[in-house]
Amino acid sequence: MADFGGDLDGFRAEARGWLEANFPPSMKGRVGIMYEEGRGPSDPDFRAWVKAMGEKGWGVPTWPKAYGGGGLSKDEAVVLRQEMQRIGAWSPIGGMGVMMFGPTLLEYGTEEQKHRHIPSIVRADIRWCQGFSEPGAGSDLASLATKCEDKGDHWLVNGSKIWTSGAQYADWCFCLVRTDTTKKHEGISFIIFDMKTPGIEVRPIKLIGGNSPFCETFFTDVKVPKDALVGPLNGGWAIAKRLLQHERSGIAGGSGSGARGLFGTPPVEAAKTYVGVDEQGRIADGELRSRIASHEMDAKAFALTIVRAGAEARSNQGPSAASSIMKNVGSAVGQQRAELLLEIMGHQGLGWDGEGFDEAELTAVRTWLGGKATTIYGGSFEIQNNIITKRILGLPDPLSNASH
């Protein structure tokens, strides 16, 4: 462990004392509770932990104190993370507000907007949803058509969004809308509004995994106050791109569901149980063993790359080129792991519901199906490759009239 000197030792003692006094031991290792669908679990220990961390601001340790954040330095945040890991504590302050909208508003919002919206994210009082994708605007996000007209004393929004994560539970929405129909990227604005505003209708979409994490969201003559605009009029695309960077690093880094498969049963342990071992203790199916080893090595290479990119970013080398690969690699590793686990469990891993299957088996099938979304949302696998080829490798766009 790095030696941070006297000041940080003091902070370490403070963090340790506070965590020991406030982290409910019953919550140790139960980070999965965060992913339970709905308005959040009602477990009183969980609620108490949310309240304590919210008031302390340590769910977002480096956000400014002026808006309720922890106000810690990067080094102090590292110490806090170490102290949390030491006792099996985890941050109960999450969701899109923390991962995507908060950091974006801190960068682009007015003082008034920050004072109004950041503290409620810090305390996990308000849940945000993301109005980006539309039926006709998926990977080609900038072709979005939801119309937003200036009606003098308010904006008038008409259109629809799709794949709105958690819209049925959300309090507020950050949304991309078209404010100029004569331009593509330069006709998009970034607005925010209360989901209780009249004219908003939410319909959950049932997915292949049986759950409904995403919704269709319809806007019919929705009146939004003029102060809802974040950043300049028709300047929303730059803000959206910045927000997507936060989203992608979150998906890859484990706060999103890209790495969620990694929380499940380790494939090696499952294989020892479901497939068995030979007299030397090796997984009995040699072909499967080889693929498990390949997967574990890919996962390790990814973990080492996260560490390297972090070290490079902290040194004076500037942003690491390695960061551009994180979303694709993280989501691929998670999917690979879920596929392997299902294969290892055989028919037991295909249990859908009811008797005959244990919790881990039922989780395996849902994780496998749910994880398919990770290479589609937040910029699909293919879009990430386009970004790498254009921004990093400098390869040109194809000619539109090419005869190939």
Added chain:
Amino acid sequence: MAVLTEEQSMLRDAARTWTQEKSPVTAFRKVRDSGSAIGYDPAAFAEMAEMGWTGVIIPEAFGGSDFGYLSLGLILEETGRTLTASPLLSSALAAASAIILGGNDAQKEAWLTKIASGEIVATLAVDEGAHHNPEKTALAATASGAGYSLSGKKTFVLEGGAASLFVVAARTAGKAGDRDGITLFLVPGDATGLSRQTLKLADSRGVANLTFDNVQVGADAVLGEAGKGWDLLDKTLDRARAGLAAEMLGAALQAFEVTLDYLKVRVQFGQVIGSFQALQHRAAKMFTELELARSCVEAALTAIDENAADTAELVSLSKAKMGDVLHLVSNEMVQMHGGIGMTDAHDAGLYIKRARAAEATFGGQAFHRDRYARLNGY
């Protein structure tokens, strides 16, 4: 790129400048076309020694700089880029590691200074068949007078034609497959009963098979403890594997960059072929894999320098990953260049040949995947 010290940055920059100016791919091509039996240019190796590269991991007391394995890896990455053939890996890294880890003072005194100065070429003689499998060591070392008599064979010894000192894995007890009973010996190249046959491999490096016919060595030729040489051999091989992975990283980066440049200039259907998404996404895949491989290679070298508990695991990870990635990139280099990539005049052929030889050396992908699994208890 790992966060480097100032010394490491200077070393890497010097290596880059020297390889680009003094040892470009054309230099390797010249060695190949000359039909050289040793497979490298001794004058170029003398320059490398002059710059101190042969002493990077050797303690200062024996004429080295003791800069560590990550530092030597940075140099190997640069020599790998231009396919520079030299005994840097076999002598200054692999054999030197064996003596640093297992040698007594007299052995270190006798050999390390000469390796550090480039005066001699030393190398490991471990494999006995087509595949790397050190546990299967069978070359017999039987007690004879005050020393031992060695009989058997060694295959695909790097720089086997040029070496004047061999670090030989032999069996003093047990049977092939046992870890117990393996002993390492220091055997001079001119020992009576030792004969060598130089081999011409596709990658044109200097490789030889050795035959030991009652080669007599004294007890002072034993490196480390007789019969207990497995750990020393395993640790030595891990250092060689990590160094080779660094060389492979350089070769893969160069192969990728040359290919990427070609995608930007080759015009078909009225546009550069790099504008076609079918090729763009394969390029993105290669870039992604190279970034992952770099993380593994640097982690393995750093683990060796820090004597970390998970060194073996990280080394197998890096050799396997680097093997897969170099395999992919060298194949794509030929394919994406099309017809020109099939010609001997183009460098693509040199990279794909070197790739396969490097993959097979010190354990291929299958060997290291199996080892990774075993190290992790499955």
